[in-house]
Each structure stands twice: as C-alpha cells, then as structure tokens.
Amino acid sequence: MKLIDKLENSERLSFEDGVNLFDLDLFTLGKYAHKIRTQKFGNKTYFNINRHINPTNICKDVCQFCAYSSSRKNPNPYTLTHNEILNTVENSVKNNIKEVHIVSAHNPHTGLEWYLDIFRKIKEQFPAIHIKALTAAEIHFLSTEYHLSYEEIIARMIQSGVDSMPGGGAEIFDEKVRKKICGGKVSSNQWLEIHKLWHKAGKQSNATMLFxxxxxxxxxxxxxxxxxxxxxxxxxxxxxxxxxxxxxxNFLKVKDFPTGQEILKTFAISRLMLDNIANLKAYWVTSSVKLAMLAQEFGANDLDGTIEKESINSAAGAASANGMPLQQFVDVIKNSGFTPVERDSVYNEIKVW
Incomplete structure (x- = not known):
C-alpha cells in the first residue's frame, strides 16, 4: 500500500494522503504517530506552570460556537480592571507561574491602549513573566477598530512586552464553514497573514484548529x-x-459529537501531516485530562499547563474553570507512564519532575 510505504519511509504526505489516513485503523495511525513522537521527544510529556486571564467577555462579534461572550446564552457581561488583573498575576507568581496567557473577547470599549497598558504594567512589575497574548482574531479586530495596519499593532504589542502569540481564532480555515460558525471574524487568510508578520518580527506563536x-x-x-x-x-x-x-x-446545534477514536485519529494525523511543527499539544481543557493523556500515545507530547482559572472553554462545558494543581498534573503524567517535563513558553526545558 503506497500510503503505508510513505509512512514507513517518513515521506511528506499530500492532501489526498491526509484524507486517506482517516480510513486507516486507529492503532496503525497510533503506531506511526507515536514513532515520530518518540524519535523527537522520547518519553517526555511537556507542560508549563501558567495562568490564563480572560479580561472581558463583551464582544462585538457573535460566533455560533462561543459560550463565553456575553449574549442571551451568557447574560453576565464583565470587564476586569487593571488592578484586578495585576492582583491576579501577583497571586499566581506566588505559585511559580512562568507564563500569563491573556485572551478574551472583541470589546470595543476596552481598546488598544487598554491592552497595551496592562501588558506594560505586568512587565514592569513582573519582568520574568512571559506574556502570551492577543489572538490573530483580536489583532484583526483592533486593526479594524483603530484603522491601523497589522504591522503597527504587532510592533506596539512587542514594544509593550508581549512575548508570544497564542493560536486562537483559527477555528477551521475553510471559508464556507467559517461563514457559518464565525462569520465577520478574521478570515483564514488574514489569520495566516498576521502570524506570518508576527514570525517575521522574530517572534513565535502557536496554531490551533477547532474540530x-x-x-x-x-x-x-x-x-x-x-x-x-x-x-x-x-x-x-x-x-x-x-x-x-x-x-x-452556544448557538451551534451539533448532534454528532466526535467519538474518542475520531479525536485520537485527528491527533495522530496531525502528527503525521505536520512534519515541520515540533510540538503537538493535547490541550486537556477541551479534550479532558484522560483523553489528553491517551493522546500522548497517539503523537501528542504536550498538555499545556496548570492554568489556575479558565473562562472561555469552561463556559461551554469544559472542566477547566479552576485549572489543575501542579502536583496532580505531575502525578497524572507519571501515572500514565510518561516523564513530566516542565517547559517555558517556547519549549525550553526547565525541570524534569
């Protein structure tokens, strides 16, 4: 079989190959995905000690899949003050966080300077903390709102202390699907262009796919x-x-939720297709801790982090509202037969637990 030959020889896979991979059985996919994972990382499973902060849920856009933004499904609008955010970071620093992850809604009332100012304040008070902030969707929103180019927004983010970009807002790149689930938000080409510009500025980012x-x-x-x-x-x-x-x-009426097998197949295929992106994260917030650990056998090598508090996915049913204690995180990895490795935000190893 030509596809199996390609997998055996570690050849780059085509679009048609990728689609055909779904027809292979789960364990065949797992075998080849785990082989690549093991070649790259051995038995290590990465995580970081981080804090998610979602400053506001007031949003100009209405994405059909979103349960976080204030709407008739979530009639509790809020916006944190800068002091509230700084107090949160201060308390989290006591728990040895290395990263603060700041993403939220497209709030026309907070504005660009509001964000840049809080980034500067965090860096001034906690210079060692890595700031991962603003999705490409948020950058596009701010660019449109303030009639500034993506390059200008990016330059000002970097000047204000943002170290890396999260991967949110990608959802799924097909524009017909985007029109149904997040019409009016950043387009797929715009998302890719923003990340390209971010990379050209010498910075790194993540990429997501909502499936x-x-x-x-x-x-x-x-x-x-x-x-x-x-x-x-x-x-x-x-x-x-x-x-x-x-x-x-949320407003997206999905009746056929993917099985555990389909989710694990998607992780394994991600590892096989994306031969040039080193790390594959099974974000425990959306997949559940158990499935995220199982995904470590199907190509994934990362779980994200302790999080402490999370509002966006938990609003839609994820069990992540209060994060996960560090020791529990480490124990879950060890009990699954992997070696817990604490990393920084750009995958430098900090400590083997």
Whole structure:
C-alpha cells in the first residue's frame, strides 16, 4: 500500500494522503504517530506552570460556537480592571507561574491602549513573566477598530512586552464553514497573514484548529496543509493544538459529537501531516485530562499547563474553570507512564519532575 510505504519511509504526505489516513485503523495511525513522537521527544510529556486571564467577555462579534461572550446564552457581561488583573498575576507568581496567557473577547470599549497598558504594567512589575497574548482574531479586530495596519499593532504589542502569540481564532480555515460558525471574524487568510508578520518580527506563536462541529475531515486536512505551508516559510509555530469543540451554551446545534477514536485519529494525523511543527499539544481543557493523556500515545507530547482559572472553554462545558494543581498534573503524567517535563513558553526545558 503506497500510503503505508510513505509512512514507513517518513515521506511528506499530500492532501489526498491526509484524507486517506482517516480510513486507516486507529492503532496503525497510533503506531506511526507515536514513532515520530518518540524519535523527537522520547518519553517526555511537556507542560508549563501558567495562568490564563480572560479580561472581558463583551464582544462585538457573535460566533455560533462561543459560550463565553456575553449574549442571551451568557447574560453576565464583565470587564476586569487593571488592578484586578495585576492582583491576579501577583497571586499566581506566588505559585511559580512562568507564563500569563491573556485572551478574551472583541470589546470595543476596552481598546488598544487598554491592552497595551496592562501588558506594560505586568512587565514592569513582573519582568520574568512571559506574556502570551492577543489572538490573530483580536489583532484583526483592533486593526479594524483603530484603522491601523497589522504591522503597527504587532510592533506596539512587542514594544509593550508581549512575548508570544497564542493560536486562537483559527477555528477551521475553510471559508464556507467559517461563514457559518464565525462569520465577520478574521478570515483564514488574514489569520495566516498576521502570524506570518508576527514570525517575521522574530517572534513565535502557536496554531490551533477547532474540530468536531460542522467541519469535514477534508476541512481538517486543508487546515493542516495551510499551516504546514506557512511553517515551511517562517518556521515560527511552536506548537499545533487541535481543540475539541465544546457543546454547551452556544448557538451551534451539533448532534454528532466526535467519538474518542475520531479525536485520537485527528491527533495522530496531525502528527503525521505536520512534519515541520515540533510540538503537538493535547490541550486537556477541551479534550479532558484522560483523553489528553491517551493522546500522548497517539503523537501528542504536550498538555499545556496548570492554568489556575479558565473562562472561555469552561463556559461551554469544559472542566477547566479552576485549572489543575501542579502536583496532580505531575502525578497524572507519571501515572500514565510518561516523564513530566516542565517547559517555558517556547519549549525550553526547565525541570524534569
């Protein structure tokens, strides 16, 4: 079989190959994905000690899959003050966090300077903390709102202390699907352009893919191919993060939720297709801790982090509202037969637990 020959010889896979991979049985996919994972990382499973902060849920856009933004599904609008954010960071620093991850809604009332100012304040008070902030969707929103180019927004973010970009807002790149689930938000080409510019500025970012809603398997492979193409050009992506769609409290009526097998197949295929993105993150927030650990046998090598508090996915049903204690995180990895390795935000190893 030609596809198996390609896998045996570690050849680069085409779009058609990617689609056909879904027809292979789960354990065959797992065998080849785990082989690559083991060659790159051995038995290590990475995580970081981080804090997620979601400053506001007031949003100009209405994405059908979102349960976080204030709407009739979530009639509790809020915006944190800078002092509240700084107090949160201060308390989290006591827990030895290395990263603060700041993403939220497209709030026309907070504004660009509001964000840049809080980034500066965090850096001034906690210079060792890595700031991962603003998705490409948020950058596009701010660019449109303030009539500034992407380059101008990016330059000001970097000047204000932002160290890396998260991968949110990618959802699924197919524009027909985007129109249904997040019409009006950043387009796929704009998302890719923003990350390309971020990489050209000498910075690194993550990439995500939201799956398990109304997209097809072909849409998933197309998404991966486009990321792989940009990575060939810039080599700026740290990690790929397949995000499992959360079903509760949103307007997207999805009846056929993916099985555990389908989720694990998607992780394994991500490892096989994305031969130039080193790290594959099974984000435990959206996949559940158990499935995220199982994904470590199907190509994944990372779990994200302790998080402490998370509002976006938990609003849609994920069990992540209060994060996970560090020792529990370490124990889960060890009990699954892997070696817990604490990393920084750009995958430098800090400590083997």
């Amino acid at each position: 398990g809603h109304i997209e097809s398997r072909e849409n998933r492979i197309d998404h991966m191919m486009r990321l792989r193409e940009l990575q060939d050009e810039t080599n700026g992506f740290n990690a790929f993060i397949p995000l499992v769609y959360q079903t509760e409290n």
